[in-house]
Amino acid sequence: MNELTINCSLKSPQAKKSKVVINVDNNLKQELIYKYMVGCNGIWDTLKDFTGEEKVEWIPEKDGKYILMVQAKKIDGNKSFDYISKMDYIIGKSEEKLISGIYIDNNELELGDKLHVTVETNKFPLLFRYWIRIEDEWEMIKDYSADNTLSWVVKSQGKGEILVECKNIDSQNDFDDFQSVEFQVHPLKSVVITDFRCLTSDLLEDSELIFQVNSDHDDGRTVLYKFFKIDSEGAAQCVQDYSTKRIAGYVEKKSGEYRLLCLAKDIYSMSEFDDRAVLNFKVKKYDKIYIKNFTTDMNYPQLCGVKITLKAEIIGGREVLYRYVIEGDCSEDSGYTTCDSYVWESRQPGKYKLILMVKDKSFHGNYEAIEYLDYIIDEKSREPVNIEGVILNKDKSILKGETVKAKVNASGGVDLKYGFLIRKDGIQFKNIDYSSDNLVEFIPDESGRYELETRVRDRYSDREYDCHSIISLEVLDYIPAVIDYLLYPAREHFLVGDEIVINSITQNTRNVVIKYVLNINGHKVEETDFVPQKIYAFVPKYSGTYKVDIFAKNIKSKREFDCKRKVCVEVNEALPVTNTRITCDNLKFNCSVPVTFTVHSEGGKDVVYEFYILEKGDWNLVQGYSRKNYYTFIPFNKSEYKILVLCKSQYSKAAYEDYDILSFRAE
The missing domain is CATH 2.60.40.10 (Immunoglobulins)
Known part of the structure; x- marks a missing residue:
């Protein structure tokens, strides 16, 4: 065997004052020196510094959970130590066997799993205290109570151990019996970001930018993602806090160069993040401006006095400005205007150059695009030809x-x-x-x-x-589907069990199919195929934010969808807690005489109450949130008092939903 091991002359557990000899088994075929140490509750004592002796005597002075550690190093070595070995040792022997067994639901766990412990005993009632060994320290996770079960989320990987101490209710001992059980915590597969991209084709100011991240991880694990936007000056802003949403979007108000940082982690990971990725992108003020067409409504030559309309057709820009310049014997300049057309009435015959300049309102130069037309004006002879209008029989698609x-x-x-x-x-x-x-x-x-x-x-x-x-x-090929209206109940409060019906009013109804996607608290729970039904109904079974995404398309459409709308409603377990009032069973308040205050309220579900007392100018919490709707108080001084009660439904995430204050004076 090529290892260093330690053992003791007496098996654990032992009573304090016992003489325990710690022995070293050197199977390494090397000449070593040894340092002997004993640790309890994170405090380490050195029994003997580096020595060639392969055993040491230890007499423990008090009960506890100890770790025995021996460090060994080569005589001519430069390291602080070359080998190390440890073992657990318990001091404090039970006089009576109270624990018949400790059972855990699984001794092979993954990081973040819950460990469920059940203690079986030979008598009842008893008190139980629970310890867990983390690395080289024992940590108490639950003090003495009558609970013989424990649920614990494992937060570190490797070999772990649960120790249960047990004693009789009237016992003065630190413990009367104890027993431990070991388990193994396996590390999670690392979350690795495999793809990070922008789904928006045109990254423009005041438009929504959408990003998507993909990652590689164990099937069945829940991965959270957090996104930060970082500007060119390094200022960071959280776009989306940790959630399971792989797609994040926001509206950028200012053009410039940015980076998007994505942090990914397993939901039970102890690290701040498991992997991260950065995406560089640039937001433009607007799409580049192009002149698609610059035309006149009349071909040249034309006669003097004819009104000629110059028409511009532009691509790009946000707030486009147009400037029309007529160069010739009788020049004109419109200056920059928001009109995409200009009426020019020629007053003098000759050859002219028509110039169109365009730019965005935010652009500081003379122009971003320019186009030219040549034009000829003849002497006036007869009434010019002019198109008054073209009437089509189709005014839609x-x-x-x-x-x-x-x-x-x-x-x-x-x-x-x-x-x-x-x-x-x-x-x-x-x-x-x-x-x-x-x-x-x-x-x-x-x-x-x-x-x-x-x-x-x-x-x-x-x-x-x-x-x-x-x-x-x-x-x-078809008329794209359009959802004109979404009809659903206009109510201030939706409750669990209420049927919510959404009616989609569409154009070209017979040729439109609709898909419904129901999300509850950000989690997709139902997705239909594209169906002809225009009515979607659901009955919420628990409280939260219910969002229905409604996708409509023509039955001939080859796109994913033609139109998208959404409905978002908040569903509550019950109506909010209201009409909270405090009543008292006494008409007079006397010093040292108990007085009981009772709370009455309306609405809510499984309402819980929290009580505060104002005494000598200070508010003090006297009873935390519980189902107990009364509080008994003994005023010991002649003084003014106030009692405040906060109340809410048990599962409400708010600090409180309603409250009441009662003032009284003790005589």
Whole structure:
């Protein structure tokens, strides 16, 4: 054997004053010196410093739970010690066997499990005291009481031991009998963060940013996650405290560079965290600004005095500003404005350059994007051609296969002709040549983005068109589901056992299916498939926050959902405690005479009460929360007194729900 072991001449337990010889068995085939130590309740005494002797005599002076330790080192070694060996030893022998057995529900546990201990005895009644050995110290976890059972959460890994001391009720001894049982606590598998990402595609100011973390851990374990936002100056803010939610979201109010720190831990872990990960991200004020289109409603050349509308179509930005500059013989400058169009009435013929500049309101430069158009104005000769409007038969979403009809109203000229161009996703697929017919219709057979360009010119015009108009149309395979209203009982208090019915009012009801996800106190407890039913009902069985996420989609939709709404209600075990009042069985209050105060209240469930007394200017807690709704008090001085009672439902997390104060004077 290649080890160092120790044993004693007398087996544990022994009575105090016993002569115990501690022996060392050196199986290491090395020349060693030894240091002998005895520990009790965290205090260590040295019996003999490093010596070559392989035994030492120990005479304990008092009862207790001891740890015997021998340190050994090589004679020529540089370390404080090279080997160590320990053993437990109990001083204090029982005169009577009271404990017949100690039973634990499981001697192989994982960190954070509960250990349940039951003590069986040979007589009744008895008192019991419980100790647990943690590393090299015995710690009392429950003082003497009549309880022969104990539940304890194991908080450290390795070999553990529970010691039960027992004595008769009238015994003056520290204990009359004792017995111990060992158990093993296994470490948890480390929680490792395997993925940490942002689910939001555009990270913008004042928009919700959503992050998701994934981790590797033992199946069946509960893992908690905590998220901190850290700005560029290192200031940290908690976004989500420890919870089982792997997805965290918040609205960032200020652009800049940030980091998100995620801490992950097993719910029973003794560490502050088991793993952590950091995600760097940048929040922009807005999406970059692009000029998609800069057009005029009339093609050039045009005549003097004609009102020409300049139209801008922009992508990006948050609060976009537009500036229109006309450069030529008669220049104009609109200055920056919020209007995406500008009406220019030409006053002088010539060649002009039309300039569009755009920027966000927060941008301090001259512009972020710029676009140019050339334009020609002729001498005024006849009334200009102008499109007054294009009327569509569809004012909402358009489904593929439906007929789209458009009617053009135009004015000016001598004999107006109308032409139409239809484009899909920017590619022309239909051209209707000029005619006197101002009506057009077509049937889109595929979904996508369409443009209907209407061109109008005078019969005698030499130009391709005198004015034009472009209308964008979105053609869909189906009409996305929309939840207009959620109807549910408008009540101040929802109680356990009340049926809660949610009615979803949707558009295009027959083609809409809905999925319901019920969460209670942040935990998902029910999730339906997509069903045609528009009514969802549930009966809460216990108090808490009930949230129903409602996902709606068209039956033809290939997306996860088209529309999402939610309902959140608080469910209470009972109505709040109200109308609390203190009554007394005495009309007069005399010194040294007991007086009993009784509390009456309404509402609540399993109501508990806590009493305070104001005496000599100080409030003192005299009875902690319990079901006992009365308190007996003896005033010993002639003085003014006040009694305060706080009350609440037993399982309420609030400090109290109602209270009452009664003042009295003792004579």
